[in-house]
Amino acid sequence: MTRALTRKGEATRARIVAGAAAEIRERGVDEVRLEDVMARTGTSKGQLFHYFPDGKDGLLLAVAQHEADQVLIDQEPMLSNLTSWPAWLAWRDRLIERYLAQGVKCPLNGLLGQTGRRAPGAQAIVTGLMWRWQKAITDGIRHMQSTGDIAADVDADRAAAALLAGIQGGVLLLLSTGKIDHLEAVLDLTIDSLRAGARTGGS
Amino acid sequence: MTRALTRKGEATRARIVAGAAAEIRERGVDEVRLEDVMARTGTSKGQLFHYFPDGKDGLLLAVAQHEADQVLIDQEPMLSNLTSWPAWLAWRDRLIERYLAQGVKCPLNGLLGQTGRRAPGAQAIVTGLMWRWQKAITDGIRHMQSTGDIAADVDADRAAAALLAGIQGGVLLLLSTGKIDHLEAVLDLTIDSLRAGARTGGS
DNA sequence: GCAAAAATGGACCTGCAAGTCCAAAAATCG
DNA sequence: CGATTTTTGGACTTGCAGGTCCATTTTTGC
Structure with missing residues (x-):
């Protein structure tokens, strides 16, 4: 067809x-x-x-899909291998590096704003991206729990949701302010918080 | 004039x-x-x-300022009185309530996208909003430190930056997914994390 | 009450960018 | 090689939304 x-x-x-x-x-x-x-x-x-x-709308949709895929590709292979604390830090570094390089230009922010209302498909693309992204983080947390590096009583889904939200907000604030500080702060503090939870027995 | x-x-x-x-x-x-x-x-x-x-651009700028102001007004008087844990929770509840009611319609996201590139002023409006917002949170954290409710060794600026980023991301994900879960998770986990830091002496 | 300034209404202009159409060139396949 | 389909180029149409203009009404201030 x-x-x-x-x-x-x-x-x-x-x-x-x-x-x-x-x-x-x-x-x-x-x-x-x-x-x-x-x-x-x-x-x-x-x-x-x-x-x-479908003209411009169709093209924009294809571009949105292209860019959404790229976001996750840029985080590999780190994102799929969050199996140790050094691996988490490597992922953190990759994120900082990537968004620092990207600077003030966020393809998806604009694409969602422009295409979002028109094409119902654009919303789905972003939702799909977020879902895949969060799933990868959840998997990483679960793996760390299986090795005892993160406390078992941590709600992996909830923690991943919070971390993903932090990243999105950090990027948004990078777009607004031009400073990477928010993204750094949210990554470091959130990961530290997960780490602290590992000490199940005490200090 | x-x-x-x-x-x-x-x-x-x-x-x-x-x-x-x-x-x-x-x-x-x-x-x-x-x-x-x-x-x-x-x-x-x-x-x-x-x-x-200045035509549409000027109008959009005025609207952006109007909406930016409203964002903070909607959080009062809670935002300016983060002086106890119940107060923090009241603020949290207000945020959830407000954005739940707002739903998928984010005035500023769109306005920044549309106006941002054209008018240099739009960027400044959003930056100003974020700055004021973060300052209020920082003040809240500092106050809690002065009463011993938050550990003194917490970097108030950094913690506020992370929390603000989390909120922004939570709202963004509300726009994409329609679910309030991310915002809830990030607020609860981040505030809990600040709270945990209060136990300076140990468990 | 009267001149000056501000507020209002709406017809008109204009430019531009999306979208249409068709005819020519190139590739595919038996 | 010849028929068919895909690819390509570009001139033309169209609609619309932003912006201009001016004539009329209302308000202001003395």
């Missing part, structure tokens, strides 16, 4: 998505016109509407 | 801002046209541009 793309076509489609994503990252969703995407990717209007019959 | 508004004019201006804010809360920034604001507030195009010579 969706099989009607030759290899060349698939390449062009991918090029459009990647180019649009880059353009949006650099200049913001509402500043990017289809013409900009065309110029950057060396494509024509006919091509855009050939590969995205 | 800016004194050229009669009482009637001031009332009209305020009505426009309030009406635009409500419209935006209900339908999202990018869905609201000037015509919608005019219809809702019973004003004409001439009036809009009379009170907001």
Whole structure:
């Protein structure tokens, strides 16, 4: 059904998505016109509407999915291996590094705001991302509990929810203030808090 | 200089801002046209541009300021009186209540996204809001330290930064998922963590 | 009550960016 | 190689929302 793309076509489609994503990252969703995407990717209007019959909305949706996937990919392999305290710290460092590099440009924030209301699919993409992200953190906490590094009476789901919220807020505040401090504080304090819970027997 | 508004004019201006804010809360920034604001507030195009010579951008900026102020007002008098654990819990409850009622409609998220890039002032509004918010939390923590309810070795600024980030992320996740769980988790766990620090002497 | 200033209404203009359409070129496949 | 399908280019249409303008009414201040 969706099989009607030759290899060349698939390449062009991918090029459009990647180019649009880059353009949006650099200049913001509402500043990017289809013409900009065309110029950057060396494509024509006919091509855009050939590969995205729903027009800009469809393209934005594809870009959102692309960017959402990238968020988790950027955290690997750390995120899937939260099996020791050094591993947790490595993940922490990766997050800081990634968002420090990204700076004030948040693709998803804008994409959700712009696309969110229109396409019901955009909401689903972000929800899916958050769900996968939280699941990975929960798994990490559970693993640490199995090795006794985190107290067994910690509610892994709840703790992961809080940590994920902290990260999101930290990134949001990075966008607003330009400072990484909030993200650092929330990561360090939350992880420390999990760590402190390990001392089941006492100091 | 800016004194050229009669009482009637001031009332009209305020009505426009309030009406635009409500419209935006209900339908999202990018869905609201000037015509919608005019219809809702019973004003004409001439009036809009009379009170907001910079057009839509100026209006959006005024709305952003209006909404930012409201965020803090909604937390009073709790936010300015974080002087005992029951007071902290009352504040927590107020936050949950407020954002539960607000649901999926976040005025500032959209406003920052839309206005942020254009007007440099929008960024400043959000930054100012965050700064004031964090300052109130820091003051609360410091007060609790002065009464011995929170350990003296807690870095109040850092802890406040983390809590604020958690709240922002909790709200963001409420927008994405529709669930209040993240906000609840982050508030409870973070406040508990501050509380635990009070036991300076040991368990 | 009267001049000046402010408030109001609404017709009109304008630009731009999304979306349409079709014809030409290139690839696929037997 | 020839038929069919996909890919590509770009001129053209369209709708709409922001913004301009000015004429009219109301308020202000003396």
